[in-house]
Amino acid sequence: MRLMLSMLIFLTWSAFSWAQEAPEGPDRSATGGATTLEDILARQRGEKVDSSYRAGNTGQGNVEALIGQLGTRGTASDSDLYRALRYGTADVTVSSRSPGAGVLIQDAGMWWLSFRTGPLRTYGSYLLGGTLVALLLFYLIRGKIRIDGEKTGRTVTRFNGFERFGHWLFGGSFLILGATGLIALYGRDFLIPLFGKQGFATIALASKWIHNNIAWAFMLGLVIITVNWVAHNIPNRHDLKWLAVAGGLFSKGLHPPAKKFNAGQKIIFWLCIILGISISLSGLSLLFPFELPMFTKTFVIANATGVPELLGLNLPEQMSPHEEMQYAQIWHVMVAYGFLAIIFAHIYLGSIGMEGAFDAMGTGEVEEQWAREHHSLWLEEVQEAEASGGAASPAE
Ligand code: HEM
Structure with a gap:
């Protein structure tokens, strides 16, 4: 009788404490609290996944991990490192002064x-x-x-000649920008089957160069047509x-x-x-x-x-x-x-x-x-x- 009573009390208490400790959100007990297949699939479906369960789990501050025996990063795992890079807590030192250089992993990409x-x-x-x-x-x-x-x-x-020059500078450069821009967007799908990867690489490189430089003619054309025709519009x-x-x-x-x-x-x-x-x-x-x-x-x-x-x-x-x-x-x-x-x-x-x-x-x-x-x-x-x-x- 005493045994049954104590078991009942134990079960009630453990059920209560489990309910208290149960984490909010999806059940990750099968992975010991780590990312589950469902987390990965949800992310791939483009759903918003609350990453707070792992964002802080980057091995930082764990001195023992740093002085362990497994090489220069101690026992800090690859996962720790990649999480630190992903959530922006890694101490990344880069020689480039570009503002984006220190960002090595960017989820929104x-x-x-x-x-x-x-x-x-x-x-x-x-x-x-x-x-x-x-x-x-x-x-x-x-x-x-x-x-x-x-x-x-x-x-x-x-x-007059200047009006036509402005139109064709603006319109001509627009058409070239449109064609080269569409190559950047669709080229992989349509040009690789026609010219192969090597051929497409050459076309894409030339196309990008043209796109970047013709842009100036377009902007000049925009100024000229504005000056010429704004009053008539x-x-x-x-x-x-x-x-x-x-x-x-x-x-x-x-x-x-x-x-x-x-x-x-x-x-x-x-x-x-x-x-x-x-x-x-x-x-x-x-x-x-x-x-x-x-x-x-x-x-x-x-x-x-x-x-x-x-x-x-x-x-x-x-x-x-x-x-x-x-x-x-x-x-x-x-x-x-x-x-x-x-x-x-x-x-x-x-x-x-x-x-x-x-x-x-x-x-x-x-x-x-x-x-x-x-x-x-x-x-x-x-x-x-x-x-x-x-x-x-x-x-x-
Ligand atoms: C083969 C391509 C093109 C042809 C055949 C063409 C033809 C024309 C013609 C005939 C006019 C004068 C209309 C009139 O006399 O009333 C005109 C005007 C004009 N074009 Fe083009 N154009 C071309 C491309 C472009 C492009 C690519 C742009 C801009 C990106 C552009 C922008 C304009 C503008 C803003 C006007 C003045 C407003 C208007 O007439 O709608 N054109 N174009």
Whole structure:
């Protein structure tokens, strides 16, 4: 009886004390408190794993471990060392003065890698592919936008040499940057099967060199088109009328009046400026690693507006130098995808999509009837200036 009573008390007490000591979170008793397979799988699934159970377990302060017999690190295990590197407690001394040099393991790198090769590329490809399909459908349904009226055989100067130089510097460099950027993003998948690893390495190296250096021409082009055209892209009352009928793009014979640039072109222009500045800044940050971090500050400002929270976004306000670079890379590519999709539509309308449009950027001279249909108010201004004796100024 006494024996049974003492066993009962012992069992109750041990069950109680076990319940007290049971660690929170997943049961790691099978691994003696160390990382379990489930921890690893959760991390690979991209779930947030609370690493506090091992973050401090780095062998630091364990003097006996340091004076043990197993070599220069004593009995400190590899796992201790790697945990210390991973959680930033290892005393890493590097000769490089780069801010990121002391970071040897960075967990967020895995998130970045899988986002870059996963959703970023998937949705980006949908956007570009979808835009091309939409343009093909537009072409099949609407056909080429023709000059409706009788051609006059007379031409008007639409853009002078400097305006065309600025356009082609900006647009040409953009196309080269787009092509070489896409090689960086998709090249491994499409070019290695075609040229082999050695061949791809040469292409990738050349492509990266071109991408990094053409960037300067793009930025110069951005400045030139801004200076040349900003004044013509201030919105005016005609833009609303133009937008109300979608510029007549979907209906034959409808030509809303417009000055030098119509509302659609103004939208393209401002998108080029905003996306051009954004892609240049993130590009500069990538070109000079760790020297121009921008995302921590941007996220602090963005979080203060409360908008990211409403969207369910958790933007980090503290990050390692490498994370800064990873965000710069992701942003750079996201902007590039949007920019390319817009420019696909622009190139279509500026070339095969609209009769007479390419001449504006080719020779600079457009058919007078084309100008009457697409930029009637601008044509009137040019002709009035000519009639009053002044040279037809493309700046009108
Ligand atoms: C083969 C490629 C391209 C062609 C055929 C082309 C054609 C044209 C044409 C014909 C115009 C003048 C439209 C008019 O007279 O009203 C124009 C304007 C313009 N282009 Fe391009 N372009 C090309 C590439 C680009 C690229 C890559 C960019 C920017 C990254 C760009 C940005 C602009 C801008 C901002 C304007 C002034 C606003 C506008 O007309 O929308 N172009 N382009």
